[in-house]
Amino acid sequence: GAGVSQSPSNKVTEKGKDVELRCDPISGHTALYWYRQSLGQGLEFLIYFQGNSAPDKSGLPSDRFSAERTGGSVSTLTIQRTQQEDSAVYLCASSLHFGRVQNEQYFGPGTRLTVT
Amino acid sequence: EDQVTQSPEALRLQEGESSSLNCSYTVSGLRGLFWYRQDPGKGPEFLFTLYSAGEEKEKERLKATLTKKESFLHITAPKPEDSATYLCAVQPQGSGGYQKVTFGTGTKLQVIP
Numbered sequence: 001g002a003g004v005s006q007s008p009s010n011k012v013t014e015k016g017k018d019v020e021l022r023c024d025p026i027s028g029h030t031a032l033y034w035y036r037q038s039l040g041q042g043l044e045f046l047i048y049f050q051g052n053s054a055p056d057k058s059g060l061p062s063d064r065f066s067a068e069r070t071g072g073s074v075s076t077l078t079i080q081r082t083q084q085e086d087s088a089v090y091l092c093a094s095s096l097h098f099g100r101v102q103n104e105q106y107f108g109p110g111t112r113l114t115v116t
Numbered sequence: 117e118d119q120v121t122q123s124p125e126a127l128r129l130q131e132g133e134s135s136s137l138n139c140s141y142t143v144s145g146l147r148g149l150f151w152y153r154q155d156p157g158k159g160p161e162f163l164f165t166l167y168s169a170g171e172e173k174e175k176e177r178l179k180a181t182l183t184k185k186e187s188f189l190h191i192t193a194p195k196p197e198d199s200a201t202y203l204c205a206v207q208p209q210g211s212g213g214y215q216k217v218t219f220g221t222g223t224k225l226q227v228i229p
Binding site: 045059 | 158
C-alpha cells in the first residue's frame with residue numbers, strides 16, 4: 001500500500017519568507033509526528049498528533065513553527081519568517097495508534113529545506 | 117533526560133565480514149527500543165522493536181539484542197546493499213500522554229564488495 005508521502009521534496013527559500021510543508025500519512029494511522037534532522041544530528045522531535053486529542057507541541061523550537069492536522073489525516077508544518085538555522089530535512093511519520101505499547105513509526109522521504 | 121549513544125559513528129566492512137553496532141541508552145524505564153535503517157535521501161525504515169532485556173529479533177542478516185543498558189545490532193556476512201545509516205531510538209515508560217521517542221545519531225555502515 002501507499003506509504004507516508006511528503007511535499008515538496010526540496011524547498012529553497014529566502015530568509016524571512018514563510019514555508020509550508022505537507023505530510024500525507026498512511027491511511028488509517030491515527031498518530032502523526034514531525035521531526036527535524038540536521039546534518040550529523042539525531043532526529044529532533046517537533047510535534048505529535050493523536051486522533052482528536054490536543055497535539056503535543058513541546059518540541060517546536062520557537063513560535064515561528066506551527067502545525068495543524070485537518071480531518072485527522074493530512075498535516076501541514078508551517079515555518080514563519082524562516083532563518084538560516086531552519087535549514088534541515090523535515091521528516092513526517094505516522095503510526096497505527098498510540099497505546100500502552102508504542103507502535104513503530106513509518107517515515108516519509110522528508111522535505112529538504114534550504115534557507116538562503 | 118533520556119539519552120541514546122550509538123557507536124561507532126562510522127564502520128567500514130568488507131563483504132562477508134560480520135560485526136556489531138552498539139546502542140547505549142539511559143531512560144527512566146524502557147517501554148521500547150527501536151532500530152531503523154536510513155538510506156541517503158530517504159526517511160528511516162523500521163527494522164525492529166525490542167521491549168525487554170534478553171529479547172532478540174532477527175531479519176535476514178540482522179539480529180538485534182537488548183540488555184538493560186544497551187542494544188546491539190549484529191550483522192552477519194554483510195552485503196553491499198546493507199550499506200546505510202542505522203538508527204537506534206528509545207521510548208520511556210510513562211503514564212498518560214505521549215512519551216517522546218529519543219533517537220541516536222546513528223552508525224553509518226559501508227560494506228565494500
